[in-house]
Amino acid sequence: MTDPDRKKIVRLAEVTKSFGPVQALQHIDLDVYDGEILTLLGPSGCGKTTLMRLIAGFEQATSGRIFIDGKDVTLVPPEKRPVNLVFQRYALFPHLDVFDNIAFGLRIQKLDKEDIRSRVHDMLRIVQMPDFADRWTHQLSGGQAQRVALARALVNKPAVLLLDEPLAALDLKIRQQMLIELKRIHAETHTTFVYVTHDQDEAMILSDRIVLMNRGGILQIDRPEVMYARPRSLFCAQFLGETNLLPATVVEMNGKTACFDIGNCAVSGPCGDWPVGSAVSLSIRPETLSISERGRGAPSANRLDGSVTDVTFIGNRVRYQIRDSGGRTIRCEEPRSVEGIRFQAGSAVTLSWPVEANVVLSE
């Protein structure tokens, strides 16, 4: 997904990075648009942190060039780059109080005292900690420390704010609050965010665009809902959200729909350019499957009989595990209905799903 009209604030061209014999990043081409929240998402070791450190200047690219705000910064040291970083473990200076931590960058720029004071206090207001200027960093909770770290970076008005798994060290409740806070701060400061995470939920909630990475390469760049609905690889389908993957063979292609054989049943799915007879995988999200009593339910393009083997109640949702006649396990999820949990383990059920629920992956 590219947009030639939008201003690019960061541009990576053919960037590779090796640590000795290990290729950490290979042939990375990436544009970051001005003002967006871009997430680098991937499992640990996929190269997302290395990519962020390359932008920050803590690592040198083995080849390729990096541009920030139109300038080639490939060889520029970190202190001369117009970016600031929020570290995973905050990295607040323990010998300075909150005010001095936030003022650190401004003092190095030799701004005048009054200016520093007002900017630090503005920033404390934005992160909603106006009364914390004189606290020591060890007196702060994790969430507060992360706000200070955010303020310390944003007060320098960076062209890009880099965030390295900033919520990983926080517990769940605070993490959810902070996500909302991050969106608000982003809107309030009009800063470009490049956000590194391995957490797909964070990525989906926060991002304008997600960059999905694996093994040192970029697999897909898309808006979260597009990436979720139309993954372009098995890896993407499995990493982002949950899915059922059914091995299938292409049987027929008739222009509008395609017919697949999944062993015990024929499935119709969307058309594509797969040759008849080729092996593919069908990815079906659990929430796109409708579950009903065996033989009942609205007519649908695809139906599959099975019996419930496991029921998990997750408050607002119910998750069923179904074994079909072919012995395959399929997960299905529905919102909790007014009747409560509709099926028990052992219930005979029918799963149905529309043509578009099948995402065909050839890999």
Place this chain on the structure above:
Amino acid sequence: MLLRAYVGLYLAFLLSPIIVIVLFSLHSSASLSFPFQGFSLDWYGELWSNLQIRAGIVNSLIVASATAVITGILGSLGALAFPKLHPMLRSALAMTSFAPIALPGLFLGIALVVLFAQVAIPPSLYTVTVAHVLFTLPFFVLAARTRIELFDFTLEEAARDLGASPLQSLRMVTLPIIAPTLVGAAIMCFALSFDEFIITSFVIGTESTLPMVIWSMMRHAVTPVINAASTLALVLSFAVTALAGLVFLHQRRSHRRRRAPRLAHD
């Protein structure tokens, strides 16, 4: 119960020589045995009038101060460089740089005599200082390293990220955080140097340090002046440690004072 008795014994074993020396330095008679015949400061008076001892104290103070400063600077740089080395090189260097600790002072002394003779440097307080730096440096690095290894180097990255040059980040972040460790280690080196005897005896010239003076006096006769001199050395060690404590206290206070005016017009 048994444990308490043990701790009591342990302390008695550890402290009794010190108590005996301090006690007899205050004895009114020249006898070094009980019964105790009363207190006086005579031996301290004699100590003060003994020019040899006075010169020894002054020389020891000069050498120990110079050693603490030089070792402090060299050692800090070394200890800071350590975590940034390749792990293989680091462990190799760790082993070799501690050789002087494992090596008996006797060999170090002989080696230095030969070295100074080779390069034709006459023995003096300078050679003593060089020897003491050599001898205290591994102790300093050992003490400082354990703390510096705990230092979170992402703090330096944070400083760089906020616009600090490598030198600024060292000055504004790393040094202020590890300063107490470095000062503490330097004070330890001062104490090590102050009473170093074996290596000193090889490389010393015509001037004497306090341990050398006491040693030469011991060879003639054991007099209570020696007790007084030892007690003085003891008090000095305590004083140095207390001084370090005061320095830290002052640092913290001055930090608070620096903040105060800003608080006022907030």
